[in-house]
Amino acid sequence: MRTSAAWLLAVCGLALAVWPSLVSGNVGDRGRVVCYFSNWAIYRPGIGRYGIDDVPASMCTHLVYSFIGVSNVTWGVLVIDPENDVENNGFANFTALKGKYPGLKTQLAIGGWAEGGRKYSAMAAVPARRQSLIASIVEYMKRYGFDGFDLDWEYPGAADRGGSFSDKNHFKCFVQELREAFDAEDKGWEITMAVPLAKFRLQEGYHVPELCELVDAIHVMSYDLRGNWAGFADTHSPLYKRPHDQWAYEKLNVHDGLKLWQDMGCPAHKLVVGVPFYGRSFTLSAGNKDYKLGTYINKEAGGGKPGNYTQAKGFLAYYEICLEIQEVGGWTEKWDEAGKVPYAYKGTQWVGFENPKSVQIKMDFIKAKGYGGAMTWAIDMDDFRGVCGPKDALISVMHNNMKDYIVPDIQYSTTTTTRRSTTASRPSTQPPAAPDDNELPPAAVDCSDGDFVAHHDCSKYYRCVYGKPVEFSCYEGTVWNPQLRVCDRPSDVHRTDCSMAKHS
Ligand SMILES: *[C@@H]1O[C@H](CO)[C@@H](O)[C@H](O)[C@H]1NC(C)=O
Numbered sequence: 246m247r248t249s250a251a252w253l254l255a256v257c258g259l260a261l262a263v264w265p266s267l268v269s270g271n272v273g274d275r276g277r278v279v280c281y282f283s284n285w286a287i288y289r290p291g292i293g294r295y296g297i298d299d300v301p302a303s304m305c306t307h308l309v310y311s312f313i314g315v316s317n318v319t320w321g322v323l324v325i326d327p328e329n330d331v332e333n334n335g336f337a338n339f340t341a342l343k344g345k346y347p348g349l350k351t352q353l354a355i356g357g358w359a360e361g362g363r364k365y366s367a368m369a370a371v372p373a374r375r376q377s378l379i380a381s382i383v384e385y386m387k388r389y390g391f392d393g394f395d396l397d398w399e400y401p402g403a404a405d406r407g408g409s410f411s412d413k414n415h416f417k418c419f420v421q422e423l424r425e426a427f428d429a430e431d432k433g434w435e436i437t438m439a440v441p442l443a444k445f446r447l448q449e450g451y452h453v454p455e456l457c458e459l460v461d462a463i464h465v466m467s468y469d470l471r472g473n474w475a476g477f478a479d480t481h482s483p484l485y486k487r488p489h490d491q492w493a494y495e496k497l498n499v500h501d502g503l504k505l506w507q508d509m510g511c512p513a514h515k516l517v518v519g520v521p522f523y524g525r526s527f528t529l530s531a532g533n534k535d536y537k538l539g540t541y542i543n544k545e546a547g548g549g550k551p552g553n554y555t556q557a558k559g560f561l562a563y564y565e566i567c568l569e570i571q572e573v574g575g576w577t578e579k580w581d582e583a584g585k586v587p588y589a590y591k592g593t594q595w596v597g598f599e600n601p602k603s604v605q606i607k608m609d610f611i612k613a614k615g616y617g618g619a620m621t622w623a624i625d626m627d628d629f630r631g632v633c634g635p636k637d638a639l640i641s642v643m644h645n646n647m648k649d650y651i652v653p654d655i656q657y658s659t660t661t662t663t664r665r666s667t668t669a670s671r672p673s674t675q676p677p678a679a680p681d682d683n684e685l686p687p688a689a690v691d692c693s694d695g696d697f698v699a700h701h702d703c704s705k706y707y708r709c710v711y712g713k714p715v716e717f718s719c720y721e722g723t724v725w726n727p728q729l730r731v732c733d734r735p736s737d738v739h740r741t742d743c744s745m746a747k748h749s
């Protein structure tokens with residue numbers, strides 16, 4: 246273990262005094278309903294104005310205040326709207342919702358698209374900057390009484406966002422150190438992160454098995470998978486691949502993105518599926534009367550016309566879309582058969598979005614796959630005033646489905662349990678079976694020299710809990726890396742002291 250500490254010293258620049266707690270995850274809990282809240286929605290005009298009092302907090306298990314940033318001068322927390330968040334008590338009012346809704350967890354999110362990646366890359370690269378930001382985060386958590394922290398660096402390792410190659414390791418170090426700092430506070434604070442689902446993004450920036458072990462939940466941003474930037478009109482959160490999806494777009498759908506996270510070593514119960522409460526809109530090429538998925542657009546227009554309330558091109562809140570369709574009229578509504586999401590068009594305007602029916606299908610998907618719950622970006626774009634029908638049309642569907650759903654334990658590796666019960670049922674006349682080669686009796690595991698002990702089966706390891714070894718299995722497709730003390734990809738682990746046979 247001394248060797249691995251030295252290795253961590255070299256990589257993270259800090260000796261880890263204690264290994265952070267293993268986060269057990271969401272197995273046996275009810276499904277999460279994670280509601281992101283945009284602090285700028287308060288500035289939307291008229292019926293668009295959305296404040297903390299508008300949050301339907303009884304329908305969310307987690308509320309996430311978005312966003313704070315990082316200061317590239319102090320390397321501490323940067324409050325982006327001090328007047329609203331601090332002087333006018335935005336943070337304090339937000340966490341005070343717990344008084345009215347017991348069990349609710351309030352979280353603070355750092356980053357977001359507008360913050361970019363450059364500052365985060367510069368922060369994570371220097372151990373003293375990481376420590377400075379972490380100390381500042383802990384202070385904010387305490388001062389305002391948040392229960393969790395959400396990481397929205399978009400994205401580590403993304404060269405197109407100011408990132409660099411070494412972000413991937415630095416980000417893991419940052420999360421490890423944040424976990425340690427939170428554990429030291431011993432207040433049960435959660436760490437979550439909002440993540441992309443494109444394979445190249447994951448490969449560039451995310452040590453998937455390690456991160457999934459360190460955090461409480463992974464909020465998969467399974468939306469914005471198409472947009473004006475793509476150069477054609479399409480829905481942006483299709484559940485499955487459609488016939489017209491080609492090349493890079495073949496795997497850019499909710500189902501395949503979630504599966505990718507699992508294939509790369511994340512357990513299902515840690516994965517929370519994102520659902521957009523907004524549409525992505527397009528302006529079609531002049532004279533184009535072909536409204537099918539993937540049709541031609543006028544890319545220079547920068548998207549569809551801005552909505553009256555959200556006021557951004559290429560983007561419409563659910564309540565703006567339902568008002569257009571129901572009240573303004575003239576729209577044709579269609580269904581993306583394979584993607585299981587609606588779209589609508591009128592003249593040169595085209596929008597792909599979600600409605601109660603598509604959200605219901607996504608909830609069925611989450612339950613069928615055993616995921617940890619559902620997330621929305623963002624709660625302020627639901628029909629929160631009931632301008633088109635019953636209030637809170639979309640979040641109600643999420644709540645109604647998740648409230649009675651218990652996250653199952655989907656164990657990929659159950660060999661140990663199976664073997665034990667086989668042994669137990671052996672007739673007593675038989676001589677006792679010699680211990681299986683892969684199953685060291687716990688007594689033989691030496692816990693005197695550290696927290697982790699390698700196993701004869703590469704896919705397993707022991708963790709010493711109060712001096713007693715407890716056997717753990719790595720997630721499917723990963724093996725124990727004694728240097729990093731994490732489950733890792735077999736290609737990155739070179740061990741001769743254990744059997745890899747089960748994973749070939
Ligand atoms: C900090 O970041 C801002 C915005 O990204 C940039 O304009 C500025 O030059 C940076 N300052 C320092 C000291 O790096």
Ligand SMILES: *[C@@H]1O[C@H](CO)[C@@H](O)[C@H](O)[C@H]1NC(C)=O
Nearest residue numbers: 296297329330333334335338
């Ligand atoms: C916080 O609550 C107080 C008291 O209700 C209110 O006056 C203030 O506007 C609220 N601030 C925010 C940002 O919601």
Ligand SMILES: *[C@@H]1O[C@H](CO)[C@@H](O)[C@H](O)[C@H]1NC(C)=O
Nearest residue numbers: 552553565566568569572573
């Ligand atoms: C948006 O505003 C325009 C101009 O006032 C109005 O004609 C239109 O009906 C409004 N649309 C919605 C959805 O409120």
